Amino acid sequence: xxxxxxxxxxxxxxxxxxxxxxxxxxxxxxxxxxxxxxxxxxxxxxxxxxxxxxxxxxxxxxxxxxxxxxxxxxxxxxxxxxxxxxxxxxxxxxxxxxxxxxxx
Numbered sequence: 607x608x609x610x611x612x613x614x615x616x617x618x619x620x621x622x623x624x625x626x627x628x629x630x631x632x633x634x635x636x637x638x639x640x641x642x643x644x645x646x647x648x649x650x651x652x653x654x655x656x657x658x659x660x661x662x663x664x665x666x667x668x669x670x671x672x673x674x675x676x677x678x679x680x681x682x683x684x685x686x687x688x689x690x691x692x693x694x695x696x697x698x699x700x701x702x703x704x705x706x707x708x709x710x
Contacts, residue, residue, distance in 0.1 A: 611640055613701050615648035622654035 614621060623631070630636065631644045681691045692700065 610698065610701075611643045613697060615650060617697060617700055617704070618650075620650045620652070621648075622652050624654055628653055 628644065631640050634641070636644075681693075684691045
């Protein structure tokens with residue numbers, strides 16, 4: 607765990623986690639800070655069912671990895687849909703860039 611859950615609403619205007627991710631982040635085994643965050647997530651969090659996206663390739667993906675991902679199959683689909691893909695490192699890099707720009 608990198609203890610940076612509060613970065614997500616600062617960096618992304620809207621978030622659409624699938625149910626599997628919501629379940630994972632709400633599970634009793636998840637860190638308390640993450641569970642607390644999921645109990646009262648930012649208003650820009652909407653659970654997105656894979657069926658809500660009209661792309662048969664999504665059926666081949668594991669539950670849980672869709673847009674903000676570290677799963678290669680999901681990244682390929684996202685890129686094909688002209689979506690920007692970022693894994694954990696990408697989120698941290700984005701935060702570092704914005705922090706550097708705002709302090710210049």
